[in-house]
Amino acid sequence: MAIADSVLISELLFPNITESPHDLEQRYPKRMLGKDAFVTRFAPSPTGFLHIGGLFAAMISMHLAKQSGGLCYLRIEDTDKKREVEGGISGITESLRDFGIVFEEGVTGAGEERGEYGPYRQSQREAIYHVFAKELVRRGLAYPCFCTESELEAARLRQEAQKLRPGCYKEWAFHRDLPFAEVKERIASGQSHVLRLRSEGSHERHVTFVDGVKGLVTLSENDMDIVLLKSDGMPTYHFAHVVDDHLMRTTHVIRGDEWLSSAPIHLQLFEALGLEAPIYSHIAPILKQDGASKRKLSKRKDPEAAVSYFKAQGFPAEAILEYMLGLANWTYEDWRREHPQEERSSFRLELDKMGSSGALFDRVKIEDISKQVIARMDAGEVYSHVLVWAKEFDAGLAGRLENDPIYAKAILAIGRGAANARKDIAMWSDVPSYMEYFYEEDSPAVAAADVPASISPEDADRLIAGYIGLYRHDADRDEWFAAIQQLSEQHGYAGEMKRYKKEPAAYKGHVGDVSLLLRLTITGRARTPDLYDVMQVMGPERVMSRLKARKDWV
Incomplete structure (x- = not known):
């Protein structure tokens, strides 16, 4: 396609976009942080409850940022409105807060955010994405595709019949070279379209990059003309996160290794936009033993996949975060034994000491860590934590605690403060049984x-x-x-x-x-x-x- 046509098509597609990428660079300048500071983010979609894997990624991102003198912000990736659930954003922010993950920048609740690099909800950043999309079209690196679903399906069937990889690439990218006149005619007639990347990659070539967790990684180049903007004008994850991570000045992206295969796409997009890519670190999932095999924790099958499960059970937030740091770095357990009184934040987390295979969810170990965390608390701390939990999950216990707090604290004080403090309580839901016999009016039955x-x-x-x-x-x-x-x-x-x-x-x-x-x-x-x-x-x-x-x- 001629450059002149590309310029005309860019103006046709984005007539109201007057800003340039340079203008956005001025609006979102580089952060004034130390040269070794990490800028990380947690960027969930509000499509359901917060998964334990999400909490794991958020904890790692926050820890790395703080230990380096940087910052971690919360971005909400809400461009898929069909999958968004009511209360999804507030559910995410509240669940994170329950487990001590509080962001200094980004989304802080439904309709609430703070920081100079926003908006932090992708649904409110459409014009920003269009600035970069227009620039790609202008330079001949993106184009409108008018293929219908039935046309794409027919192409996929022909590819399968010819034993070819399915997808939109090279000769199978039917609209990548349409002249301006035809594009103008199709748009004037009201034909729906998406915006695709014009990929110059080859599946036969390879891209190599250094992953923060996995080290040197080599994968096939991306040769697919992936969708950048959907027919409603909203971006795909691929395009949106590249733009956002650059403008929000993200230095390190911590994400699940299910995104590893997409890394060539994302690196290609950074290159096409002339931007420096962050360091990607792909973390292994948390697994569950299922018979003789292991599998990822499932949102549908496993209650412990939701962080709300641990809150309802009454695990102290500190215990879950302690457990997760042990999953993140194999050196943490030794460090904790050597520094039993140190704050968790004093531990230096290192990406290259994260396991590349999935860590196995261990309920017994979580309970053991939780017992140790609770054993280090004094009676007043235990009372306060239990009361907060009970007000939400056990009204009877809450009433009992509030009716005579002196007696309740005296019960909880038994065996505390000693070097070998008792470890009877693993979670706040253990407390009703633990305290019950102190309150029985009648003489207890004896087995x-x-x-x-x-x-x-x-x-x-x-x-x-x-x-x-x-x-x-x-x-x-x-x-x-x-x-x-x-x-x-x-x-x-x-x-x-x-x-x-x-x-x-x-x-x-x-x-x-x-x-x-x-x-x-x-x-x-x-x-x-x-x-x-x-x-x-x-x-x-x-x-x-x-x-x-x-x-x-x-």
């Missing part, structure tokens, strides 16, 4: 299977009755245990484990059996935090009531 075999029902009655006579709430820990030892000796049980082990036949059982009986009678459970601490929190009236109302074993 017969939990009662030591050495204690008969008759001995249990005598032991409990004897302890009622010895119990003093103001006794210190040593005095309290001495009373249990005394009780044991009075009823034929060894007061010291070493004596029982030396002569087991001389005793019915030992002081541990008697302690367990008291634990079961007071709490209904065989496993609890330290019994002395439990009784101190419960108070003498509740403890005595349960001792006196001991139920038969069930």
